[in-house]
Structures are given as C-alpha cells and as structure tokens.
Amino acid sequence: MSDATQTPPPPADERIKDISPLRQALIRPELGGMVGTVAVFTFFLLFAFDSGMFNAQGVMNWSVVSAQFMIIAVGACLLMIAGEFDLSVGSMIGFAGMAIAIFSVTLGWPTWMAIIVTFIMCCSIGALNGFIVIRTGLPSFIVTLAFLFILRGFTIYFPQKLERKTIIGGIADAAEGDWLAPIFGGKIGQGLFQWLGDMGVIDVFERGTRQGQPVVDGIPMLIVWAIGLVIFGHLLLTRTRFGNWIFAAGGDAEAARNSGVPVNRVKVLMFMFTAFCATVFATCQVMEFGSAGADRGLLKEFEAIIAVVIGGALLTGGYGSVIGAALGALIFGVVQQGLFFAGVESSLFRVFLGVILLGAVILNTYIRRMITGER
Amino acid sequence: MKTMLKSAALGAALVAAPMSAYADGHETLSYVLVSHAPDSDSWWNTIKNGIALAGDQMGVSVEYRNPPTGDLADMARIIEQAAAAGPNGIITTLSDPDVLSGPIRAAVDAGIDVIIMNSGTPDQARAVGALMYVGQPEYDAGYAAGLRAKGDGVGSFLCVNHYISSPSSTERCQGFADGLGVDLANQMIDSGQDPAEIKNKVLAYLSANPETDAILTLGPTSADPTLLALDDNGMAGDIYFGTFDLGENIVQGIKDGVINWGIDQQPFLQAYLPVVVMANYHRYGVLPGNNINSGPGFVTADGLEKVEEFAGEYR
Numbered sequence: 001m002s003d004a005t006q007t008p009p010p011p012a013d014e015r016i017k018d019i020s021p022l023r024q025a026l027i028r029p030e031l032g033g034m035v036g037t038v039a040v041f042t043f044f045l046l047f048a049f050d051s052g053m054f055n056a057q058g059v060m061n062w063s064v065v066s067a068q069f070m071i072i073a074v075g076a077c078l079l080m081i082a083g084e085f086d087l088s089v090g091s092m093i094g095f096a097g098m099a100i101a102i103f104s105v106t107l108g109w110p111t112w113m114a115i116i117v118t119f120i121m122c123c124s125i126g127a128l129n130g131f132i133v134i135r136t137g138l139p140s141f142i143v144t145l146a147f148l149f150i151l152r153g154f155t156i157y158f159p160q161k162l163e164r165k166t167i168i169g170g171i172a173d174a175a176e177g178d179w180l181a182p183i184f185g186g187k188i189g190q191g192l193f194q195w196l197g198d199m200g201v202i203d204v205f206e207r208g209t210r211q212g213q214p215v216v217d218g219i220p221m222l223i224v225w226a227i228g229l230v231i232f233g234h235l236l237l238t239r240t241r242f243g244n245w246i247f248a249a250g251g252d253a254e255a256a257r258n259s260g261v262p263v264n265r266v267k268v269l270m271f272m273f274t275a276f277c278a279t280v281f282a283t284c285q286v287m288e289f290g291s292a293g294a295d296r297g298l299l300k301e302f303e304a305i306i307a308v309v310i311g312g313a314l315l316t317g318g319y320g321s322v323i324g325a326a327l328g329a330l331i332f333g334v335v336q337q338g339l340f341f342a343g344v345e346s347s348l349f350r351v352f353l354g355v356i357l358l359g360a361v362i363l364n365t366y367i368r369r370m371i372t373g374e375r
Numbered sequence: 376m377k378t379m380l381k382s383a384a385l386g387a388a389l390v391a392a393p394m395s396a397y398a399d400g401h402e403t404l405s406y407v408l409v410s411h412a413p414d415s416d417s418w419w420n421t422i423k424n425g426i427a428l429a430g431d432q433m434g435v436s437v438e439y440r441n442p443p444t445g446d447l448a449d450m451a452r453i454i455e456q457a458a459a460a461g462p463n464g465i466i467t468t469l470s471d472p473d474v475l476s477g478p479i480r481a482a483v484d485a486g487i488d489v490i491i492m493n494s495g496t497p498d499q500a501r502a503v504g505a506l507m508y509v510g511q512p513e514y515d516a517g518y519a520a521g522l523r524a525k526g527d528g529v530g531s532f533l534c535v536n537h538y539i540s541s542p543s544s545t546e547r548c549q550g551f552a553d554g555l556g557v558d559l560a561n562q563m564i565d566s567g568q569d570p571a572e573i574k575n576k577v578l579a580y581l582s583a584n585p586e587t588d589a590i591l592t593l594g595p596t597s598a599d600p601t602l603l604a605l606d607d608n609g610m611a612g613d614i615y616f617g618t619f620d621l622g623e624n625i626v627q628g629i630k631d632g633v634i635n636w637g638i639d640q641q642p643f644l645q646a647y648l649p650v651v652v653m654a655n656y657h658r659y660g661v662l663p664g665n666n667i668n669s670g671p672g673f674v675t676a677d678g679l680e681k682v683e684e685f686a687g688e689y690r
Contacts, residue, residue, distance in 0.1 A: 052460040052461045055459065057485075058460070064455075156539065165542055166539055169471070172473070205485055211484070289451060291474055293474070296448055299446075337452070340440060340457070341459075349443070
C-alpha cells in the first residue's frame with residue numbers, strides 16, 4: 001500500500017470517459033427542479049411581493065403546503081425510482097386519518113396506541129400492495145388503483161356505520177397530554193418566534209385570547225417531518241448499498257436479480273415506505289386539525305407524482321432524486337398558494353398548474369437529453 | 376446566519392408595513408370568499424355571481440377561493456393564505472368546525488373581520504368570533520321539508536346524497552327523516568358526483584325498493600340526473616319529489632310537475648349580503664344586530680317567472 005502512494009498518479013482508467021467538472025455538476029436529476037425553483041421564486045417575488053406572500057404568515061403558509069407535498073413525494077419518489085407507482089396514497093391518507101380517529105375517539109384507545117396501530121396497519125397494507133404486485137406481476141398502476149377505491153370506500157363506510165357521520169372530531173381533546181401526539185401535531189421554536197414577535201419582526205395578534213402572541217408561533221412538526229424524511233430518503237438513495245438496489249430494481253429488474261439484488265424485497269419495502277409517508281401526512285393532519293374526514297387526501301397521489309416528476313424522476317423508474325422531488329414539492333406548493341396571493345382568478349388555477357407541470361417536465365427532459373446524450 | 380436572519384426579518388418588516396397601511400385605506404376594501412365546494416359543484420356559480428355583483432355595486436374588490444377537490448384540510452390552508460394576504464374581511468363557510476375554527480379564529484385575532492355563510496350554525500359562528508352568520512340552518516330546513524312531505528302523505532323516501540363527506544348534507548337527510556317521523560337507516564345513498572353514476576344508482580335503488588314514496592335530492596348535482604332517471608323508469612310525476620336548491624333543470628322540473636317543490640336557500644343572498652354588510656361596516660361602522668337567515672323558502676309551480684329567468688345565475 002505504501003508503494004502506491006509514492007508512485008506518480010497512474011494514467012486515467014481508459015474505461016472511464018473524461019467528463020468536465022462543470023458537466024459533471026450538471027448531470028443531476030434535480031437540475032430541472034433547481035432551475036424551476038429559482039424561476040418560480042423570481043416570478044412571485046416580482047408579481048406578488050407586496051401581497052403578504054413573503055411576510056411571516058405567508059411564508060409559513062406556502063411552507064406548510066410544500067412540506068405536505070414533500071412528505072408524500074419522498075415516498076412516491078423512492079417507489080418510482082424502484083420502478084413502481086402507488087395510486088393509493090391519497091386514499092391511504094384519508095384511511096389512516098380515519099383509523100386514528102376511530103381508534104382514539106370512537107374506541108377510546110390512548111392516542112399513542114391509536115397512532116402506532118395505524119402505522120402498523122397502513123404499512124401492512126403497503127406491504128400487501130407490494131406483495132400483490134410482485135406475486136401477480138400485474139402493473140402496480142392497476143393494483144394500487146384498486147386500493148385507491150378499497151381504502152376510500154372503507155374510509156366512508158366505517159365512520160358512517162359507527163358514528164353515522166363522515167367526519168369524526170374530538171381527536172385534539174383525546175390527544176391532550178399524550179406523549180406521541182406532539183411529535184406529529186406539535187410545534188417547535190415557540191420561544192424564538194415569541195421573541196421575534198416581541199421584537200416586532202413578525203406581526204402579533206391584535207385582539208382575542210391570543211393577543212400579543214406572534215401570528216406565527218412556531219415551526220409545525222409537519223415541516224420537521226418533511227425535512228427529516230427528505231434527508232433520510234436522500235442519504236438512503238445516494239449513500240447506501242440499499243440505495244443502489246433501489247436504482248437497480250427500477251432500472252432493469254431482471255438484470256438486477258441476476259446480479260443478486262433482492263428486487264422483490266426492495267419493492268415491497270418501498271411500497272411500505274410510501275404507505276408510511278402517507279400515514280405521517282395523515283397523522284400530522286389529524287393532530288393539527290383535530291378531526292378526520294372521509295374526503296381527506298383526495299387526488300393527493302397525483303400531486304405526489306407531479307412533485308416527483310417536476311423534480312426530474314423518470315416515470316419508467318431507475319432515475320431520479322429525492323432532493324429533486326423535494327424541490328418539485330416546493331415548486332408545487334409555492335405555485336399553488338402563490339397563485340392565490342397573486343390574485344389569479346381561481347377557476348384558471350388548474351390551467352396554470354397544468355402549464356407549469358408541462359413546462360417543468362419538458363425542461364427536465366430537454367436538460368437530461370442534452371447532458372446525458374441519450375435520445 | 377445572524378445576518379441572514381436579520382435580512383429576512385427586515386424583508387418581513389418591509390412587507391408587513393405597507394400591508395397594514397393598505398388595510399386602513401377606505402377606498403381599497405378587499406374581501407375574500409372561501410367555500411368548501413369542489414370545482415365540480417355547479418351550484419356555487421350563483422355565489423360567484425353574487426359576490427361579483429356586490430363587489431361591483433359596493434365598489435370593493437372581491438375574490439372567490441375553493442379547494443379544487445373539496446378537501447377541507449386544503450380549505451384550512453386557503454383560509455390561512457387569505458389571512459396572510461391581509462384582506463379587510465373573509466367570508467367563509469364553516470362546514471367542519473374542528474378543521475376550520477383554528478384558521479378562522481387566527482384570522483379574526485389577526486384583525487380580519489369574518490362572516491360565516493352557508494354551512495355552519497349561528498352558534499359556531501359566534502364561537503369562532505365571526506361578525507354574523509348568513510345562511511339556512513340545514514337540519515331545520517330538512518325538518519321543515521319533512522313536515523311538509525308528511526302532510527302530503529309521504530311515509531318513506533330516498534335521499535340522494537351527492538356530497539356525503541359534508542356533515543351538513545347528512546343533516547338535511549336526517550332532518551327530513553325526523554320531520555317525516557321515520558328512521559333514516561338505509562334510505563340515504565352515497566351517489567357520488569358523476570351524473571351517470573347518480574342516475575344509475577337512483578334507478579337501481581328504485582327498482583330494488585319500488586314502494587318508495589318520495590325522493591329528496593340535495594341540489595342540482597343530484598337532482599338533474601335523478602330527473603333523467605325518473606324519465607327512464609316512468610316514475611316522473613308519479614313519485615313525490617322534493618329537492619334542495621334550484622337550478623335550470625329543477626325549475627323546469629317544477630314547471631312540468633315532476634318536482635313538487637324546491638327549497639331555495641337563496642345562495643345569492645349568502646354571497647351578496649356579507650359583502651354589503653362588511654363594506655358598510657368598514658366604511659360607516661354600521662352592522663345589523665343579528666344573524667341573517669337566507670332561507671328556507673319553498674318554490675312551487677306558482678310564481679316561477681323570476682326564478683326561471685335567473686335560475687343558475689342569481690337564483
């Protein structure tokens with residue numbers, strides 16, 4: 001070994017193509033997402049700067065919405081890189097929220113138990129999704145579409161049967177004093193925000209029971225979860241052997257199997273992780289709002305997929321990045337709320353969303369082709 | 376880090392300052408109406424027209440916002456967004472107090488006046504600190520309709536619920552059942568929002584339960600396909616048919632004698648009056664002393680001209 005350090009650097013391996021550092025820096029799935037993020041913020045800084053979008057409340061508003069998208073986008077991103085879809089994410093959100101409500105309010109379980117049992121149940125359903133896909137060889141598109149209906153149906157049926165209504169409230173009261181609930185529904189940094197409010201940096205409430213308190217009184221755990229999941233997903237994908245397996249499983253499952261990658265296990269685990277993310281989303285939501293409704297999470301599966309695709313992942317699998325998906329979620333959240341701030345006629349909202357989605361995907365594809373030279 | 380924080384804080388302060396000045400200016404009053412309705416619910420068009428007209432007449436700026444899928448958690452974010460944008464007033468529905476009372480309360484505490492319209496109750500409106508409630512108490516309206524139907528000899532019914540996830544929709548059916556003095560049980564179906572599905576579900580229910588006396592629909596979304604279903608199976612004009620809300624086809628149905636009555640909660644007033652009330656409150660400090668009931672009013676075959684002329688637009 002000591003000899004090797006003394007010899008002059010060996011000639012470059014002729015099997016490795018020489019790539020300039022600039023180009024190497026650009027060959028990233030998240031490049032499109034980065035360009036998009038800059039573009040979107042520039043746009044809204046120009047057109048909605050004085051609309052309240054960039055004061056404390058406004059920033060918190062689009063941050064929370066973006067964080068919501070991020071949580072489900074991380075799961076959807078890893079699953080998509082592993083070559084599969086999950087269309088049951090939105091229904092899973094409604095289902096998980098309703099499960100927590102039924103366990104804790106209707107059945108009177110302690111909240112921590114309701115949350116843990118719900119997580120176990122939802123991850124099991126995720127595993128079932130994956131297992132059916134693996135065993136039958138059916139496209140995950142179809143299998144999870146079935147679960148989209150099955151879970152949504154149960155989400156309406158059970159509360160209707162048990163409580164004769166489709167929204168179950170009272171979760172906040174049930175969760176009072178619970179040790180696990182604040183991890184999903186709590187806030188951190190209250191002291192800092194109170195100080196900022198006292199210093200006049202952010203507005204304080206002018207009247208009511210919260211007079212004198214800052215309008216933004218902490219960072220919701222939802223945002224902490226989003227950041228935590230993004231970091232976890234990014235490290236898992238780029239720094240571990242398992243991350244390579246995810247790419248391999250989505251790139252060419254047969255080749256991966258032949259070289260010893262446990263493709264089935266990877267895919268089932270990714271389905272479970274997607275379900276886990278959906279359940280985190282649902283738990284944060286019911287803990288914040290104190291009620292679960294049968295219509296929660298409608299169409300969220302597509303919003304997750306949109307965020308992932310804006311972030312540069314390929315629908316066919318094997319290519320993508322968690323950071324890209326997070327940027328996609330940020331773009332989506334900022335655009336969605338920003339259009340309200342900019343005062344865009346609300347019936348045109350979906351038109352803008354569609355245009356931005358199309359623009360982002362075309363940009364991504366163009367950049368990827370230009371860089372990788374693929375056709 | 377410190378300088379970053381400082382510059383961010385400075386930025387926030389710079390934004391906040393002109394906003395509060397803007398809120399005090401009399402000539403630029405701005406109001407946001409937030410509804411719980413998904414994009415697909417055509418009934419809310421009347422609300423849009425109502426605030427637009429009130430905005431024109433009062434010389435104030437008005438905006439309409441809704442969660443595209445009808446997801447109430449998304450609606451809460453929209454209310455938070457509206458509050459952050461700092462309008463003079465927010466007009467909103469209160470279809471689930473658990474979800475919405477927090478954001479509404481926060482808006483009220485931040486100095487924005489709120490009027491609750493359509494969904495919710497006067498008590499809930501008071502609890503969140505709103506100025507008033509403008510709307511039609513849903514259970515009471517259903518109950519009144521039930522009493523009327525009972526007087527007409529109805530003993531069983533089918534409630535076509537196209538928005539089952541909203542508690543107020545179920546309250547209408549429950550009120551109707553209680554008014555009739557029967558158990559709701561399985562007489563309410565979750566029809567979904569798709570016209571073809573609604574039509575076929577109604578057809579299926581009526582062929583399975585041919586002895587059903589009456590049909591109650593909860594708005595044009597469920598009433599229009601139900602009209603087609605009754606045309607198909609020949610029960611039109613024979614079965615007792617009442618509906619909430621009005622629309623072009625419902626008015627035609629009443630005229631043709633297929634629909635016995637429509638309950639008009641006069642959505643126009645629910646959108647128009649809050650804007651007028653708030654604009655006058657903010658300009659002259661005058662405020663009516665009570666909640667405003669915009670309905671219920673029963674629309675029957677008598678006196679349909681105005682209704683017909685403006686159905687789907689202002690009625």
